Amino acid sequence: QLQLQESGPGLVKPSETLSLTCTVSGDSMSSSSYFWGWIRQPPGEGLEYIGSIYYSGSTFYNSSLKSRVTISIATSKNQFSLKLSSVTAADTAVYYCARHSGSSSGNRWFDPWGQGTLVTVSS
Amino acid sequence: QSVLTQPPSVSGAPGQRVTISCTGSSSNIGAGYDVHWYQQLPGTAPKLLISESTNRPSGVPDRFSGSKSGTSASLAITGLQAEDEADYYCQSYDSGLSAYVFGTGTKVTVL
Numbered sequence: 001q002l003q004l005q006e007s008g009p010g011l012v013k014p015s016e017t018l019s020l021t022c023t024v025s026g027d028s029m030s031s032s033s034y035f036w037g038w039i040r041q042p043p044g045e046g047l048e049y050i051g052s053i054y055y056s057g058s059t060f061y062n063s064s065l066k067s068r069v070t071i072s073i074a075t076s077k078n079q080f081s082l083k084l085s086s087v088t089a090a091d092t093a094v095y096y097c098a099r100h101s102g103s104s105s106g107n108r109w110f111d112p113w114g115q116g117t118l119v120t121v122s123s
Numbered sequence: 124q125s126v127l128t129q130p131p132s133v134s135g136a137p138g139q140r141v142t143i144s145c146t147g148s149s150s151n152i153g154a155g156y157d158v159h160w161y162q163q164l165p166g167t168a169p170k171l172l173i174s175e176s177t178n179r180p181s182g183v184p185d186r187f188s189g190s191k192s193g194t195s196a197s198l199a200i201t202g203l204q205a206e207d208e209a210d211y212y213c214q215s216y217d218s219g220l221s222a223y224v225f226g227t228g229t230k231v232t233v234l
Binding site: 037039046047048049062063064096101102105106107108109110111112113114115116 | 125154155156157159161167168169170171174175180212214216218220221222223224225226227228
């Protein structure tokens, strides 16, 4: 059974870079032709797509965050990572990682999801 | 601000049928992109409920069904149960934004 687990600091200072890692278990990322994605949810609010990475390293970012986001992958470790630079309080959210599945670029869904990790931006 | 609009809340008595709408536009649902639905129980991560507008993943009860028409999609829950009390989100792709987008979310309350 595929499982994903987010890890990283729960508190980041304003203007610094948020860094999270998602560890995948139950399948090898290097043998699976999937995208892997990040989604966030501010407290009490809805879901926002951040970006995805293909097992080969190709990336796709939400244009609203593109200038600040970097997603990388380490298939040998079965991990992929998120970096979000120049954070502000508006970046405080629960960050989820998920497998991003589907047959074509416009028709992809997220399943399964990690349990999520709360990142608070505060001095 | 989301480009997919859902009603903030819907409610129903146990056993009843409720529907949740997801209204988009010609750059997302109306452009032919599929709609996917997620259930988020309190304090937990979202879980895929419906993929590709109508497909139920293994393990999802057949009480849940999805449909799509024009620029909108719907999720129906028949035989409403107390365990269905959760937030529900639709998701699609928007070609104008070049991004995967989520709906505003709907809270389902079982009376």
